[in-house]
Every structure is written in structure tokens, then in C-alpha cells.
Amino acid sequence: MTFTYAPGWAEPLFVLFLFVLGLCFGSFLNVVIARVPEGLSIVRPGSRCPKCGHVLSWYENIPVLSWLGLRGKCRGCGMPISPRYVLVELLTGLLFLACLKRFDWTYALVPALVLVFLLVPLTFIDLEHWILPFSLTLPGIAAGVLLAIPQGADAVGQAALGAAVGFLSFRLMEYVGWRAFKREALGGGDKFLVALLGAFLGWQSLLGILFFASLQGSIVGVTLLALTGRAGPRGAPEAEAPDEAEEPESTMTWDFTKPGLPLWKRAVLVPWCLLFQPIPDSPLDETGEEEEWVPGPTNIPFGPWLALAGLELMLLGPVIAHVLPPEVAMMLGASR
Numbered sequence: 257m258t259f260t261y262a263p264g265w266a267e268p269l270f271v272l273f274l275f276v277l278g279l280c281f282g283s284f285l286n287v288v289i290a291r292v293p294e295g296l297s298i299v300r301p302g303s304r305c306p307k308c309g310h311v312l313s314w315y316e317n318i319p320v321l322s323w324l325g326l327r328g329k330c331r332g333c334g335m336p337i338s339p340r341y342v343l344v345e346l347l348t349g350l351l352f353l354a355c356l357k358r359f360d361w362t363y364a365l366v367p368a369l370v371l372v373f374l375l376v377p378l379t380f381i382d383l384e385h386w387i388l389p390f391s392l393t394l395p396g397i398a399a400g401v402l403l404a405i406p407q408g409a410d411a412v413g414q415a416a417l418g419a420a421v422g423f424l425s426f427r428l429m430e431y432v433g434w435r436a437f438k439r440e441a442l443g444g445g446d447k448f449l450v451a452l453l454g455a456f457l458g459w460q461s462l463l464g465i466l467f468f469a470s471l472q473g474s475i476v477g478v479t480l481l482a483l484t485g486r487a488g489p490r491g492a493p494e495a496e497a498p499d500e501a502e503e504p505e506s507t508m509t510w511d512f513t514k515p516g517l518p519l520w521k522r523a524v525l526v527p528w529c530l531l532f533q534p535i536p537d538s539p540l541d542e543t544g545e546e547e548e549w550v551p552g553p554t555n556i557p558f559g560p561w562l563a564l565a566g567l568e569l570m571l572l573g574p575v576i577a578h579v580l581p582p583e584v585a586m587m588l589g590a591s592r
């Protein structure tokens with residue numbers, strides 16, 4: 257679908273509307289970031305101060321302005337409100353404008369805005385909790401495929417292929433990394449985020465996403481490590497749910513490298529293990545118990561870097577394609 261709507265004289269109003277829409281969505285995303293990792297409803301109850309429980313009235317709930325008006329302090333208890341709230345609102349608003357700059361008033365603007373709407377909370381949740389919740393990634397993958405429908409069967413195929421290739425390649429890297437280093441090398445949620453990016457941006461962009469994410473992540477990680485002695489944020493891994501305590505032997509019964517297996521069983525187990533064998537979060541201690549995982553000084557969450565790389569490829573694709581040699585740009589998926 258290639259219709260272009262040119263708003264003419266009303267253009268500045270439409271642009272302003274999109275920015276304000278971004279601020280309001282950002283305000284909602286603050287709720288998502290605060291509540292989804294805790295497993296709380298994002299609908300009820302209304303917004304309240306996390307420190308004293310003071311319920312916010314409508315005029316304390318206006319994006320950016322309320323924070324400025326309240327000078328960043330709760331009206332109930334006077335405790336400072338994290339500047340993250342304003343940051344998320346402004347970031348969402350500005351990214352919405354960047355999407356408009358890139359795609360103009362075409363249909364392509366719609367999936368771009370939805371992708372921003374998904375990547376902002378995933379980034380901030382991964383930074384704080386070191387998780388990428390399924391409740392965001394799985395509907396996100398579906399949205400990426402569904403939003404391709406108006407662009408034709410080809411686009412739907414590209415989206416589905418992007419999701420599948422993204423998921424499988426990261427699952428394989430995760431599996432091989434785990435077998436090689438006997439510990440989780442990639443966060444288990446990363447493959448779902450890569451699938452989401454593949455669904456929205458197509459399989460051609462996957463190599464570029466991996467490249468830019470690794471490059472920028474390692475540059476910033478190494479710099480932070482040198483300056484502060486820590487690469488990633490400290491994070492607060494929550495207490496483990498009791499039903500999650502898997503007996504470690506169960507993962508081992510699926511091991512296709514176990515000696516003495518008949519050949520046919522091994523042949524069936526190889527693809528099964530590659531795809532589905534659960535990978536424990538942390539190395540097992542001497543008693544066979546899983547240790548509670550705490551981010552070490554050299555750990556860095558990869559999700560935010562994947563999200564950043566995806567946004568860069570989407571929003572700056574033509575610029576990247578202009579700067580890099582055409583063959584390299586094409587390999588990185590920046591030609592579109």
C-alpha cells in the first residue's frame with residue numbers, strides 16, 4: 257500500500273499532535289515499565305506515588321508539564337520523582353517525530369510507531385530488571401507480522417521470515433554458547449526481542465542489528481568498565497518463584513551427547529535439543545542447585561543495544577546506506 261496523505265496547511269498541527277500523542281503514550285509506558293516486571297495490572301489502580309501511595313489527580317498526570325510544575329516532587333510526601341518518567345515521555349515523543357521524518361504520512365509510519373511503543377519499555381525494563389517480559393515480546397512479534405498485511409503478501413512473508421530467522425539464529429548462538437562455556441552467554445529473552453525486530457524490520461536487517469548492537473554495546477561496556485569498574489547496571493534480580501526450581505537432571509536427560517544412546521535417538525534429539533533444551537540461568541553449584549543470578553561487573557544487558565540498533569537501522573537506514581559502501585550497507589540491511 258503506497259498512499260501518501262499530505263496534510264497541507266494543517267501539517268504543523270498534525271506534527272504537534274503526533275508529538276503530544278508520543279508524550280501521552282510515553283506516560284502510559286512509564287506505567288508499563290513500573291508494573292509489568294512486578295506482574296501488576298497496567299490498567300488498575302490509577303497512578304500513585306510508589307513511595308507514599310498518594311493517588312495522582314489528573315493535573316498531576318500530564319506528561320512532562322506535571323513533573324515540571326511539581327518540580328519533580330510528590331505532592332503527598334515531597335519525595336523526588338525519578339527523572340526517568342520525563343525522560344521516557346520525551347524520548348517517546350521525539351522518537352515519534354523521528355518516525356514521521358523518516359516515513360512521512362505513509363502507512364509505514366504505523367508499524368514504526370508501534371515498534372517504538374514496544375522498544376521503549378523493553379529497553380528500560382531490561383536495564384532495571386534484566387528481563388524482556390514475554391507479555392511484551394510475544395504480542396510484539398505477532399504485531400510485526402500482522403501490521404505487514406496492508407503492505408501485501410510479500411511483506412507478510414518477509415516479516416514472518418524475519419521473526420523465524422531472528423529467533424532461530426539467536427537460539428542457536430545461545431545454545432552453542434552454553435555448550436561451549438557451560439554458562440548462559442546470552443539472555444534467554446534476547447531471542448524473542450530479535451524475533452520481534454526481525455518481524456518489524458525484515459530478515460535483511462538482522463545482521464546489521466547484531467553488528468551495531470555488539471559494536472556499540474562493547475564500546476560503551478568497555479568504556480564503563482574502565483571508568484567505573486562495572487559494564488552494566490547493577491540490576492535487582494527478584495526472588496525466585498518456587499515453582500521455577502527445575503531439577504537440573506531434567507535438562508541433562510535431553511542431552512544428545514550422552515554416551516550410549518542409539519543412533520536414531522541421537523538423530524531425533526539433536527534438533528530437539530538445539531531448539532528446546534532449557535538453558536539454566538546460571539552455572540550449577542557443587543550441590544547441583546542453581547545459584548541466584550546476580551549481574552557481575554562485566555555483565556551488560558544486550559536488549560537495550562538490540563533495541564537501539566533496530567531503531568538506528570529503521571530511522572537512519574538511508575543515512576547509513578549513504579555513508580557506507582553499497583555492498584556493506586546492503587549486508588547490514590541499511591539499503592532500504
Ligand SMILES: [Zn+2]
Binds near residue numbers: 330334
Ligand atoms: Zn509520595
